[in-house]
Structures are given as C-alpha cells and as structure tokens.
Amino acid sequence: xxxxxxxxxxxxxxxxxxxxxxxxxxxxxxxxxxxxxxxxxxxxxxxxxxxxxxxxxxxxxxxxxxxxxxxxxxxxxxxxxxxxxxxxxxxxxxxxxxxxxxxxxxxxxxxxxxxxxxxxxxxxxxxxxxxxxxxxxxxxxxxxxxxxxxxxxxxxxxxxxxxxxxxxxxxxxxxxxxxxxxxxxxxxxxxxxxxxxxxxxxxxxxxxxxxxxxxxxxxxxxxxxxxxxxxxxxxxxxxxxxxxxxxxxxxxxxxxxxxxxxxxxxxxxxxxxxxxxxxxxxxxxxxxxxxxxxxxxxxxxxxxxxxxxxxxxxxxxxxxxxxxxxxxxxxxxxxxxxxxxxxxxxxxxxxxxxxxxxxxxxxxxxxxxxxxxxxxxxxxxxxxxxxxxxxxxxxxxxxxxxxxxxxxxxxxxxxxxxxxxxxxxxxxxxxxxxxxxxxxxxxxxxxxxxxxxxxxxxxxxxxxxxxxxxxxxxxxxxxxxxxxxxxxxxxxxxxxxxxxxxxxxxxxxxxxxxxxxxxxxxxxxxxxxxxxxxxxxxxxxxxxxxxxxxxxxxxxxxxxxxxxxxxxxxxxxxxxxxxxxxxxxxxxxxxxxxxxxxxxxxxxxxxxxxxxxxxxxxxxxxxxxxxxxxxxxxxxxxxxxxx
Numbered sequence: 035x036x037x038x039x040x041x042x043x044x045x046x047x048x049x050x051x052x053x054x055x056x057x058x059x060x061x062x063x064x065x066x067x068x069x070x071x072x073x074x075x076x077x078x079x080x081x082x083x084x085x086x087x088x089x090x091x092x093x094x095x096x097x098x099x100x101x102x103x104x105x106x107x108x109x110x111x112x113x114x115x116x117x118x119x120x121x122x123x124x125x126x127x128x129x130x131x132x133x134x135x136x137x138x139x140x141x142x143x144x145x146x147x148x149x150x151x152x153x154x155x156x157x158x159x160x161x162x163x164x165x166x167x168x169x170x171x172x173x174x175x176x177x178x179x180x181x182x183x184x185x186x187x188x189x190x191x192x193x194x195x196x197x198x199x200x201x202x203x204x205x206x207x208x209x210x211x212x213x214x215x216x217x218x219x220x221x222x223x224x225x226x227x228x229x230x231x232x233x234x235x236x237x238x239x240x241x242x243x244x245x246x247x248x249x250x251x252x253x254x255x256x257x258x259x260x261x262x263x264x265x266x267x268x269x270x271x272x273x274x275x276x277x278x279x280x281x282x283x284x285x286x287x288x289x290x291x292x293x294x295x296x297x298x299x300x301x302x303x304x305x306x307x308x309x310x311x312x313x314x315x316x317x318x319x320x321x322x323x324x325x326x327x328x329x330x331x332x333x334x335x336x337x338x339x340x341x342x343x344x345x346x347x348x349x350x351x352x353x354x355x356x357x358x359x360x361x362x363x364x365x366x367x368x369x370x371x372x373x374x375x376x377x378x379x380x381x382x383x384x385x386x387x388x389x390x391x392x393x394x395x396x397x398x399x400x401x402x403x404x405x406x407x408x409x410x411x412x413x414x415x416x417x418x419x420x421x422x423x424x425x426x427x428x429x430x431x432x433x434x435x436x437x438x439x440x441x442x443x444x445x446x447x448x449x450x451x452x453x454x455x456x457x458x459x460x461x462x463x464x465x466x467x468x469x470x471x472x473x474x475x476x477x478x479x480x481x482x483x484x485x486x487x488x489x490x491x492x493x494x495x496x497x498x499x500x501x502x503x504x505x506x507x508x509x510x511x512x513x514x515x516x517x518x519x520x521x522x523x524x525x526x527x528x529x530x531x532x533x534x535x536x537x538x539x540x541x542x543x544x545x546x547x548x549x550x551x552x553x554x555x556x557x558x559x560x561x562x563x564x565x566x567x568x569x570x571x572x573x574x575x576x577x578x579x580x581x582x583x584x585x586x587x588x589x590x591x592x593x594x595x596x597x598x599x600x601x602x603x604x605x606x607x608x609x610x611x612x613x614x615x616x617x618x619x620x621x622x623x624x625x626x627x628x629x630x631x632x633x634x635x636x637x638x639x640x641x642x643x644x645x646x647x648x649x650x651x652x653x654x655x656x657x658x659x660x661x662x663x664x665x666x667x668x669x670x671x672x673x674x675x676x677x
Contacts, residue, residue, distance in 0.1 A: 076172065231284045240260060244268035295618065296620040322417075334514060353414065358370055412445040428457065440455060454504070456500075470487075530622060558655050580628070580672060
C-alpha cells in the first residue's frame with residue numbers, strides 16, 4: 035500500500051517537473067516577444083483529411099494546415115513531426131534549410147501537445163506517406179501539461195469520462211463516436227422536416243412535473259418563491275401545441291430525471307418526442323422503423339450491425355406482437371383468460387414474483403410478467419403493443435378492450451428504445467387517470483405524476499386523434515456505434531465529484547489531505563456478538579474470494595437491488611444481486627475489488643439467479659442503519675482466497 039503511494043507520488047513529481055519545464059519555455063518565449071497566446075487568428079487553407087483524400091489534386095501544391103503535435107522525430111538538420119486536426123493526422127518534413135537556423139532551433143524546442151501551423155507543399159515520402167514539406171512553421175498555442183503516453187490503454191475509464199478533452203485527443207475512435215452522434219441527430223431532423231414536422235422548443239423549467247413516470251429534480255425560483263421542476267418529459271407541452279392547431283411537431287432536447295446511474299442511465303439525457311394529428315400508434319411504428327433504418331444507413335452504411343457481439347438486423351418490417359401474446363409465447367400464461375386482480379396476484383405468487391406495494395392489479399401483474407419472462411429474451415427489433423391502462427396514464431384506451439391502451443414500446447437486444455401512444459384526448463378519462471397518479475403519489479410513489487389542471491383545460495378545448503412517439507437518442511447512438519455504456523456517447527456524463535462524500539461538499543475538503551481523517555464513532559451501535567460457537571470445519575466450508583466489479587447496474591422495478599457482474603478469477607462471469615442501492619450508486623462500484631462468498635447455492639431475486647453474497651459491514655447510528663461494502667486493495671487479484 036505504502037509502495038503504491040510512493041509510486042503515485044513519484045509520477046506526480048515527474049509530471050509537475052515536466053509542467054514546470056514547459057512553463058519555463060513559455061516564459062522564455064514571452065520574454066522574447068513571441069508569446070503564442072497573443073495570436074488571435076491563423077489562416078488554414080485545408081484540413082489533413084481533405085489533403086489525404088485528394089492527394090492527386092494537392093500534390094506539389096502549397097497548403098497551410100494546423101493542429102496538435104502528437105509525434106516528433108528530431109534528426110539533426112531535418113526532422114519529422116505529425117500533427118492532428120479535427121479530421122485526420124498528417125506528417126510534416128521540417129528542415130533547417132527550409133526554415134533557417136533560428137526557426138528550426140525554435141521548432142526543436144516545441145513539445146508534444148503544442149498546437150502549430152505549417153505552410154508548405156504536399157508530397158509523398160519514400161515510404162509513400164502523404165506529407166507536407168514545411169516552408170514555415172508557427173507556434174500557435176503552448177501545451178503546459180504533457181499528454182498521457184499510453185492513454186489509450188488506460189484502464190481507468192473514470193478518468194476518460196472526467197477528462198473527455200484528453201480522451202478525444204488520444205482516442206480517434208471516441209471522436210468518431212461523437213461525429214456519428216451528430217450525424218444521427220442531423221438525419222432524424224432531416225427525415226422529420228421532410229415529413230412536414232415543425233421543430234419547437236418547450237420549457238425546461240416547469241411548475242409541475244408531468245408527461246412521464248419519474249422522480250424529478252426540484253429547484254426554487256427566488257422571485258416567484260415557488261418550487262420548480264426540471265422537465266422529465268416534453269409530452270404535455272407538445273400536445274398543447276396539437277390542441278393549438280399544429281398538425282405535426284417535434285422537440286429534441288435534454289430531459290432530467292433524479293434517478294439511479296448505470297451503464298444505461300444518466301440523470302440528464304436526450305430524447306426526441308414527436309406528435310402527429312390524425313395518426314395513431316401504428317403510424318408511429320412505421321416512423322420508428324424508418325428513423326432507425328435511415329440512421330443506420332447514414333452512419334453504418336447498412337441495416338445489419340453487431341451490438342456487443344449480437345447480430346442485429348434493423349431492415350424490413352419489424353415483428354409486432356401484443357404484450358399479452360408475448361407473455362403467452364414466453365411462458366405459456368394467457369392473461370386473456372385471467373380477468374380479475376385476485377387471479378393475477380395469485381398467479382404471480384405461484385411464480386414467486388415480487389409484487390411491489392400498491393401494484394396488486396391485473397395490469398401491473400401483466401407488466402411484471404413481461405419484465406420477468408419476455409423483455410430479456412427479445413433480440414431482433416420488436417414492437418410490443420397494447421399495454422395495460424394502469425401503466426399507461428397518457429395513452430388512449432383500446433376500443434377492443436378498455437383495460438388496455440394503444441401503446442407500444444420497441445425492444446432491441448433486451449432494451450427498450452422507444453415508447454409511443456395513440457394519445458389520450460378524452461379530458462374526463464385523463465382527469466381520472468391523473469387522480470390515480472396522485473393517489474399513488476400520496477401512497478409513497480415519488481415517481482407518480484402530478485395533476486396538470488391546465489392540460490385538462492387544453493384537452494377540453496378538443497385535441498384531434500393524435501399519434502405520439504418518444505425515442506431515447508443516447509440509446510440509439512449506443513446501438514449504432516456499438517457502445518456498451520451511455521457514458522461512452524455523452525460528451526460530459528454526470529460524474530460524482532472527486533473527493534465528495536454524502537456529508538461533505540467538494541469545496542469543504544481541507545487543503546491538507548495527508549492528515550488522517552478523524553471519525554466520530556461515539557454514536558455508533560453494533561449488533562451483539564453471537565454467543566454460539568461455530569466449529570472450524572463448518573466455517574472453513576465457506577469460500578471467501580476477492581472479486582472485481584466488471585459491471586454494476588440497477589435492477590429494473592427494484593429500488594434496492596444492484597446487479598453485479600463479477601470477475602471471480604474463473605472464465606465465467608459471476609452474477610450477484612445485493613440490496614445496497616440505498617447506499618451506493620452503480621457507477622461508484624465499477625472497477626472495485628470486493629469480498630464475496632462464492633459457494634452459496636443460487637438464489638432467485640427478481641427473476642435473476644444471484645450466485646453468492648457480497649460482504650458488507652452494517653451498524654446503526656442514531657437509529658439509522660448504515661452499510662459499507664468491504665472493499666480491498668485493487669492489487670489483490672480476482673479469485674484470491676481469504677483464509
């Protein structure tokens with residue numbers, strides 16, 4: 035432990051030394067009247083990508099390029115350097131004969147990471163590499179902090195997300211991901227604009243949270259002295275515009291939900307919602323297929339792609355099946371023959387499914403069965419439609435069965451990618467559903483919706499039959515760029531501040547971090563020690579192992595459970611579920627080394643087999659239970675046995 039601390043200190047000292055050297059170089063330049071930071075403009079004629087793609091056109095012609103030095107070879111009176119701009123990398127040949135002694139001497143002092151401009155003619159080296167023969171070089175910006183030498187191979191993904199600017203510099207594939215994200219968004223806008231949709235903007239701050247089932251972020255407006263909510267959806271305001279007379283509208287923008295974080299969820303994310311008068315949810319299915327297929331062609335050149343090792347075909351007509359029929363196909367249960375809440379609850383208990391409090395209805399049980407038996411099994415694009423009314427407060431009832439709604443969700447590879455309705459336009463029915471949401475909220479469901487009197491008022495003026503669709507842009511980008519985590523497709527994902535804790539603000543951290551933290555244990559209560567002895571042979575049968583967290587996500591429909599994918603030193607991933615979500619967010623635990631009992635029999639939890647138990651330390655403090663996972667030094671390898 036101490037050795038590792040010393041090594042980190044050495045690295046820090048080395049980096050600080052290098053930074054000081056670069057600052058000294060900058061100071062010298064400033065004293066010579068050559069401060070690069072005084073340059074306000076540089077006239078580039080071409081990008082590296084443009085030159086490389088059209089070499090025949092540029093051969094022997096003068097160009098001016100600019101970018102960051104990422105490689106440099108000094109060879110006496112002639113040198114090579116490689117610069118990187120937003121498009122590509124390109125090599126430059128730099129010699130004392132072309133630049134003169136003074137300029138060449140200055141060039142040799144420049145560092146990897148510096149941003150420079152080069153004017154010269156385009157040629158190919160003897161190794162056929164397209165290059166620029168420099169006639170003039172200009173230092174445009176001094177890099178005071180050295181680039182990581184092997185950033186690409188860095189295992190600390192946390193650092194990549196925190197310092198995205200470095201990630202973009204060092205990893206071209208990351209830059210390409212975000213270029214594709216922009217193309218996807220552009221393609222969606224193009225398709226909808228051509229269909230006559232009007233792009234609009236609606237408020238981010240609202241006096242109530244509405245349009246979805248989710249926990250909102252709450253802020254306060256000082257002048258009005260009222261609480262306000264960051265939007266959890268754009269739905270209600272967009273439907274107000276349909277009432278107002280627009281036939282087709284859409285909005286693409288940020289949504290905010292105060293919920294858990296994992297590889298699929300970020301507190302702020304991007305969606306598109308669109309609404310079309312005189313259309314229904316079947317029309318929305320057609321639009322969904324078109325959007326996905328055309329976006330795939332734009333960024334992948336095909337509708338057949340591979341996502342995390344699974345082959346996905348987005349082409350053609352996608353499968354369409356009702357939620358009830360999908361359950362029947364998966365596990366043989368036909369809810370068309372189950373007509374009461376009591377029957378449904380009994381069936382769920384027979385299957386040992388955990389029914390959340392207040393969800394003891396036929397509709398909620400149907401949803402529970404779908405989550406348990408169907409969702410994870412869907413691989414190819416599939417529309418699941420006709421959802422129970424209990425879980426669809428804003429969707430129109432089905433004329434065939436008023437217990438169901440004209441709603442669908444689209445699933446690909448076990449994940450939901452879009453949600454759509456034939457929109458509810460009956461103000462009386464909508465009012466009653468709002469009242470049910472309020473009742474659920476009063477019973478402790480902080481994700482339930484609020485009453486929106488003004489929206490009811492709008493519906494009373496009359497809204498035409500309308501189809502509505504919402505698609506998660508981030509998940510679509512993940513799919514089309516083969517990205518495992520939502521943070522891979524967000525330029526600046528939400529991260530826990532370094533040095534923060536539950537009861538400390540980042541600015542409150544003392545300057546002297548080497549001082550040992552004083553912890554007050556005076557209010558701690560622990561459980562009495564067991565008085566019964568356990569014989570050594572019984573104890574020794576428990577297999578305690580060090581395990582490393584490869585992935586950690588919140589279990590859907592559960593407020594307590596986290597699902598851990600663990601490396602236990604074998605070739606098989608180990609899944610363990612633990613009810614510690616009230617104490618930890620999933621992102622905090624990825625990469626940690628924990629202690630688990632690995633030879634316990636599998637235990638089904640929320641339909642998932644939990645194969646083992648993670649060890650935690652539990653105590654009570656002022657009547658409140660506190661829990662800490664046992665985390666050990668990351669130098670301990672996965673699978674190491676504890677004795």
